[in-house]
Amino acid sequence: MAAQKTKVTIFDVAKASGVSSSAVSYALNGKPGVSEATRAKVLQVARELGWKPNGAAQSLAQSKTRRIGLILGYDPQLLAVEPYMMSLISGLGAELEEKDYSLLVRMSMDSDDEDSIIEDWIATSNVDAMLLLNLEIGDPRIEMMKENPQMPVLAVADASLTAGLPTLASDDAAAVGLAVRHLYDLGHRSIARVAGPEELGHSYIRDAAFSEVTAELGVRYRCLHTDYTPAAGADATKRLLSVNPSPTAIIYDNDVMALAGEGIAAMNGVRVPEDLSIMSWDDSFMCEAAHPGITALNRDIVESGRIAASLMLKLIDGEEVGVVEEPPYVLRVRESTGPAPQR
Amino acid sequence: MAAQKTKVTIFDVAKASGVSSSAVSYALNGKPGVSEATRAKVLQVARELGWKPNGAAQSLAQSKTRRIGLILGYDPQLLAVEPYMMSLISGLGAELEEKDYSLLVRMSMDSDDEDSIIEDWIATSNVDAMLLLNLEIGDPRIEMMKENPQMPVLAVADASLTAGLPTLASDDAAAVGLAVRHLYDLGHRSIARVAGPEELGHSYIRDAAFSEVTAELGVRYRCLHTDYTPAAGADATKRLLSVNPSPTAIIYDNDVMALAGEGIAAMNGVRVPEDLSIMSWDDSFMCEAAHPGITALNRDIVESGRIAASLMLKLIDGEEVGVVEEPPYVLRVRESTGPAPQR
């Protein structure tokens, strides 16, 4: 009953229970082909010997790894400061754990790296399915995956980017509507946005939606692109506040930048929300901890991770998966947004 | 040269190059036993056929998975708000990638879960080595690993907790010295600490060091334990500020709580740093983005991850690893700490 030092195989179990290895295999896998008596006996002996299936042997025999592949882009600062990836991993991990799957993680330094990891996984069968994140417009990885339909893949991206691949889609456009409408209702007619890097697919989607929605409502709109760092957020804020008339509200693409912007406003004697309203895209403890608390677009990323995991398991089982919507964004109104100042 | 739909094995390569499978194996693995001519030929053919080794077969044959195991405790909020884990993963991933290893991640809901994951990994040989994090005092996992010396393991913890296991050790006591000394030099003689959960091993270590250092210096010291959330940090701050005389400086165990504390101070008309100095343990963009910027104990967690990975690879190679020190903490002085107020 104690942990065994030496590997114990089904042959050991077979010998100890006086049956053949195939009988053991059937018994342990709950398959028909053995009497209840032997099954019970085998299970008993297996437990006593502390038998567990060898992962590699199992994988080889059934061409299944029980692993899901996830590639992280190497940007420690961004990964650390954006709650997104860790939240997603939490959801993925929690769901996979229930189904006895693991997450296989690799890190890519650039997009070529990522391509070769994908090729590697396809060729070596080291994962049963993989997740595709951070798609860009016309991303070449889409083609790669379409050429290798034997490898299930789930894209997490706006459906317009995934060319028919199984997709967990977020409705960023709807979120843009929520945010702009909130400010519009408060009387704001000149809104600025401090966005992330222009080349990211989701930046593009949001850009388009912002332009459209503000145009519809007759709201002045201006957008500055940054690298997501607080320094860049602070700098963009300074620039926006220096023009005349300056916007009455700023929406930041992440919470560190919103926090940095709030700081710049305070330093310049600009009161939040009396003189300037501030919003953040993607909510976290940071928005709650800030003072004043930052109104933010909140979404359940952990739940997205769970859904993504379950969709990949479906794909592995050969089920069809089309475009599934993520849990929607919800507006968390805090103290950083208020009525537009009269000018 | 295009990607192959069907699995191509070394036998296919052997047939196509007119040699035996063993010659192919030798050639592809750069081992002696084949002429340069055949080696070149085989490599050429393998490339043409798009051959890559099957992971499971390779693992089975050489009892090596090229995977390192990492168990995450399921606490999405904590994981998301603490840059620690994601930074560590970044470092691990970057280093492992260079050595062609992957990270196998599983999520545990509680400590029993974690034990059974460890048992599973030991029995199924699904990883070549594993990382042990968040050790508690007298943690039972230490015994488990000692009973199974065939599974290399690296503990990341204070060396006093790891009972001689290979350890990547942080010098939290030294960091406590840095922090307290900084405040002491600024004239502070009454310092409070808003700590994390009492049951965490590193909380315990820090508790002891704080008590010792402050006693030595003759500094008043008070400690409140929380659950790491901004709400708890805010609450603790309120309590600390309500006593008379209140501490002139507060050190928070993470940055969200420091941020929340800064907010409470602002709301109560307590000026930072004129009336109250604030420090954070563990630095992140948040401390930089805050206003005023928060003085923090900074350490290179990504580098720790790299070191941890390389130590595990050494262990896998059978090398001895004792206690290795992490990169030291460095004090990042920002605007939130200043001379103690005169009273």
Added chain:
DNA sequence: TTGTATGCGTTATCAA
């Protein structure tokens, strides 16, 4: 230098 044969630990097929 080359090819044959066997082991790695399962699963699955096919007679008995």
Added chain:
DNA sequence: TTGATAACGCATACAA
């Protein structure tokens, strides 16, 4: 209901 036996794909000891 059983028990040999053949995959699975690669590595390698051994024979040629």
